[in-house]
Amino acid sequence: MSTGNNSLADFLIFLGLTIGLFFLGKLILGAGCRHLAKLSSRTETSIDDHLLDAFRKTKPFLLLLFVAWISAQWLDLGRAEKVIDRFGFFVVILQVALWVDRFVIGLIFQSGKKETEDEGPASAGILWVSYLVRVALWSTTFLLVISNLGYDVTALVAGLGIGGIAIGLAVQNILGDLFASLSIVLDKPFIVGDFIIVGDLLGSVEKIGIKTTRVRSLSGEQLVFSNNDLLSSRIRNFKRMYERRVVFGFGVIYQTTPEQLEEIPQLVRSFVESEDQSRFDRAHFKGFGESSYDFEVVYYVLSPDFTIYMDIQQAVNLAIVRAFAERGIEFAYPTRTLYVDRSSGSEDSSESQIV
Numbered sequence: 425m426s427t428g429n430n431s432l433a434d435f436l437i438f439l440g441l442t443i444g445l446f447f448l449g450k451l452i453l454g455a456g457c458r459h460l461a462k463l464s465s466r467t468e469t470s471i472d473d474h475l476l477d478a479f480r481k482t483k484p485f486l487l488l489l490f491v492a493w494i495s496a497q498w499l500d501l502g503r504a505e506k507v508i509d510r511f512g513f514f515v516v517i518l519q520v521a522l523w524v525d526r527f528v529i530g531l532i533f534q535s536g537k538k539e540t541e542d543e544g545p546a547s548a549g550i551l552w553v554s555y556l557v558r559v560a561l562w563s564t565t566f567l568l569v570i571s572n573l574g575y576d577v578t579a580l581v582a583g584l585g586i587g588g589i590a591i592g593l594a595v596q597n598i599l600g601d602l603f604a605s606l607s608i609v610l611d612k613p614f615i616v617g618d619f620i621i622v623g624d625l626l627g628s629v630e631k632i633g634i635k636t637t638r639v640r641s642l643s644g645e646q647l648v649f650s651n652n653d654l655l656s657s658r659i660r661n662f663k664r665m666y667e668r669r670v671v672f673g674f675g676v677i678y679q680t681t682p683e684q685l686e687e688i689p690q691l692v693r694s695f696v697e698s699e700d701q702s703r704f705d706r707a708h709f710k711g712f713g714e715s716s717y718d719f720e721v722v723y724y725v726l727s728p729d730f731t732i733y734m735d736i737q738q739a740v741n742l743a744i745v746r747a748f749a750e751r752g753i754e755f756a757y758p759t760r761t762l763y764v765d766r767s768s769g770s771e772d773s774s775e776s777q778i779v
Contacts, residue, residue, distance in 0.1 A: 434499055441495035442488070449487050453479065474530035478523045486519045514569055521565040528561070529554050604651035605634050613655075618663035622654065665728035667703075670737065674744070675716025675756035684753050685709055685717060692721050695743040699736045701726045716756030 460476045493512030533554070609632065614620050618629050620639065627641035637654055639647040676688070689707040696704040705722040712718065725733045748755065 438495050438498050441498060442492045445491035445494060446488050449491055450484075453482060453487075471531070474527050477530055478526040481522070481526050483519065483522065486515055486522075489515045490519070517565055517568055521561060525558060525561055528557055604655045605632065607655060608632055608637070608651060613659055614661050614663070618661050620662070621660040622649065622657050662728060668725040668728060668733050669705075669722070670725060670733065671720065671722050672737070673710065673718060673720045675713055675718045676748075677716060677754045677756045680717060680753055684751065687751075688719060688753070691747050692719070692740070692744060695740045695747075696721070696723045698743075699739060701732055702736050713756070715759045 457476060457479050460479065464473050464476055490512065493508060493515060496508055496512075608614070614629055616629050616632060620626065620629060622639075625639070625641065625647055627639040627647055629637065630640050630646070631638040633651075635651060637649045637651055639649065641647050676685070689709065692707040693704050696702050696707075703724040703726060705724060707719065707721045710718045710720040725736055727733070747753075
């Protein structure tokens, strides 16, 4: 290398190195992508697929600038050497940031699509997540570039931190709802169309927004929940119900015979098992009430649909009423027996009345 001004030969060598390294870099990148494509075809994970996609999006212009920076080491750059080195660092950081951006954003969108088939609210939440990730990534890239230029970023980072705290305190409620919205989209405690109960309020989810979630109640009005308050509540999601457990009871009068009491559980079992979408669990003579022998029945409806549950319960109730009527078994109702003791002289007498 010449110690003075660069000769024409030096510039020709620089140009040749730049062109040669550029095509060599393209060949290496292409071979690496082909090898990664074969590897990703044999694996089930999507990480290598997104990594391959990121490398395939390498900017040719940035690759050319990078190899030009490498080739420029042949030249006598003098005072410009420091500037050229900083420019080369900027090119490398920019390309790495583009790779990371493509890879991470691809993973985020892939995760969102796998978690739900409802693209409306999922897309909104994914866009917010990708936006926050990109802000963090490119902010870090900017600070690295500024630091490489020789500026002290410590004061800048401290100022941004103090300003961030002040802004955070001012908009903490909004940010709380925003992050709650992201949690709903990513964690999926419910999606649009689910029937949920929050406290004593219930309805179908219509929209999951950035700050609020809209629910259409059974009586027709729209309920608006703050996302932050919604996540801090206990939510019952009936759309996720696979089967419904049903518990009901009834009582018969104390005049019922032991034989009739023994027959009742088997009768109820046969009625439940005769229904197509039901699974019998148990039926027992539970105990002695104030005015009845008490029975408890448990069965499962093999569908979350409320109408199907009510149809089965109605069929079982009607079958019990008919069977009891045929066998002379009476349902109990609240009764009290009043005993009156009447005494006259030395003789005692008593009579009872049913009230």
